[in-house]
Amino acid sequence: MKRLRLITLLGLGILLLGACSTQPGSVTPPAETIASVTKTVAIPTQPVAMEPVEDNCVTCHTDKEMLINTSAPVEENQESESEGVG
Amino acid sequence: MAPLEPWEKALVSTSFIESEHGQASCSTCHLGDARAKDKETAHVNLVATPDEIAQKTCGNCHQEIVTTNATSLHSTQRGYFQVLYTRSIPEDHPALDEAFGNHCASCHTTCGDCHISQPNSVGGGFLDGHNMVKTPPMTRTCTACHGSRVGNEYMGKNEGYPGDVHFRQGRMNCIACHDGQSMHDSEGANHRYEGGQSPACKDCHQQVGKINDTIAQHQIHQDKLSCQTCHSISYTSCDSCHLSISESSGNPIFKTAATYSTFFIGKNNRQSEERPYEYTVLRHIPVDPNNFDYYGENLLPNFDLLPTWAYATPHNIQRVTPQNQSCNACHGNAEIFLTADKVKPEELEANLNIIVDQVPPEVPVTP
Numbered sequence: 001m002k003r004l005r006l007i008t009l010l011g012l013g014i015l016l017l018g019a020c021s022t023q024p025g026s027v028t029p030p031a032e033t034i035a036s037v038t039k040t041v042a043i044p045t046q047p048v049a050m051e052p053v054e055d056n057c058v059t060c061h062t063d064k065e066m067l068i069n070t071s072a073p074v075e076e077n078q079e080s081e082s083e084g085v086g
Numbered sequence: 087m088a089p090l091e092p093w094e095k096a097l098v099s100t101s102f103i104e105s106e107h108g109q110a111s112c113s114t115c116h117l118g119d120a121r122a123k124d125k126e127t128a129h130v131n132l133v134a135t136p137d138e139i140a141q142k143t144c145g146n147c148h149q150e151i152v153t154t155n156a157t158s159l160h161s162t163q164r165g166y167f168q169v170l171y172t173r174s175i176p177e178d179h180p181a182l183d184e185a186f187g188n189h190c191a192s193c194h195t196t197c198g199d200c201h202i203s204q205p206n207s208v209g210g211g212f213l214d215g216h217n218m219v220k221t222p223p224m225t226r227t228c229t230a231c232h233g234s235r236v237g238n239e240y241m242g243k244n245e246g247y248p249g250d251v252h253f254r255q256g257r258m259n260c261i262a263c264h265d266g267q268s269m270h271d272s273e274g275a276n277h278r279y280e281g282g283q284s285p286a287c288k289d290c291h292q293q294v295g296k297i298n299d300t301i302a303q304h305q306i307h308q309d310k311l312s313c314q315t316c317h318s319i320s321y322t323s324c325d326s327c328h329l330s331i332s333e334s335s336g337n338p339i340f341k342t343a344a345t346y347s348t349f350f351i352g353k354n355n356r357q358s359e360e361r362p363y364e365y366t367v368l369r370h371i372p373v374d375p376n377n378f379d380y381y382g383e384n385l386l387p388n389f390d391l392l393p394t395w396a397y398a399t400p401h402n403i404q405r406v407t408p409q410n411q412s413c414n415a416c417h418g419n420a421e422i423f424l425t426a427d428k429v430k431p432e433e434l435e436a437n438l439n440i441i442v443d444q445v446p447p448e449v450p451v452t453p
Contacts, residue, residue, distance in 0.1 A: 055112065055121075056122060057120050057128065071096065074092060
């Protein structure tokens with residue numbers, strides 16, 4: 001019985017909400033919006049200055065000469081101090 | 087392969103920049119300061135190996151494999167801890183951990199250690215200009231670490247001994263048997279000889295021991311002997327690896343007392359459903375009670391709980407070997423069995439379970 005009442009109440013609620021909602025076709029946009037849509041936008045004659053994303057990692061790590069100049073030199077006497085097979 | 091030049095190790099190829107992995111900015115993974123104009127500033131807070139936190143880097147896309155790999159033996163090195171801790175007591179674990187961190191942890195393997203760079207043992211540096219190499223090249227990654235025993239045996243670099251038939255005739259590289267799945271997933275094993283054999287010889291040689299197997303010896307011995315007992319040849323053993331820190335350079339160093347070729351059949355101390363064999367081949371491992379003396383006194387008080395002659399799977403398989411040429415090449419041939427007289431007196435106790443007391447008797451041969 002309780003369940004039936006609950007379902008009836010839910011059904012009524014949905015009906016009421018449906019009745020209150022606006023019909024999509026009846027919406028009239030404000031005049032201001034129409035004006036803004038039809039307004040022509042001037043195309044800039046100069047390209048917009050985009051701030052470049054700096055990534056010097058790639059610049060250096062793809063440049064063989066730069067890496068030769070900046071990489072740490074091979075240390076002298078790199079002979080292992082360990083003895084025997086590891 | 088000759089070590090890479092210092093610049094060569096860090097040269098990123100344009101193919102990487104154009105690849106899918108190259109679309110992210112370097113600092114996304116490596117941090118540092120990408121806007122800096124000089125190397126020193128750019129490298130402040132640099133993370134050279136971001137795959138150490140793989141869940142946050144590689145794992146963003148490869149989540150499943152990264153999660154599995156995090157528990158693999160390559161990643162955790164649990165196998166080493168299992169044997170170290172068995173020979174030790176909890177009070178000594180911190181000192182052992184310190185020694186392990188200094189000398190052994192470099193064997194810990196991250197994603198990039200196989201798929202981007204070669205290991206430091208061969209000089210480090212990119213495999214291919216930072217490109218992700220899906221299949222790690224054998225000699226620049228696998229045997230760069232597993233070289234002195236597995237690599238040399240497999241490729242026939244031990245003078246007087248041929249390489250493994252799978253390499254000589256099959257031209258098989260490591261991943262032909264040890265596929266990516268098994269490298270990334272140890273299936274919960276705490277040691278490489280725990281759990282299922284992965285790979286197992288029978289994965290390919292499925293006819294062995296079956297009713298239609300024409301080799302009678304397979305049927306007779308199949309659960310008594312590991313495959314290597316009949317099909318491997320002499321392999322490398324080592325003695326006493328002592329660890330310390332160099333007084334002159336401050337670098338961790340080791341001194342191995344001896345390296346030599348052996349072939350000994352002994353009892354299988356890792357008997358399980360997957361390794362039911364009574365006999366297997368044994369390799370002397372470079373353990374001794376004083377390995378870690380530099381880090382503390384008597385850090386392996388339970389030294390005798392594990393053998394110094396360990397279960398081995400030499401990677402120098404041959405179809406015909408000295409011991410499988412006839413029944414009595416093995417039966418009654420005490421030379422190839424690890425009997426007590428071949429074990430150092432101070433190691434007898436540790437090896438009691440694997441020493442062969444009674445060599446299998448000769449088989450009567452009908453004329």
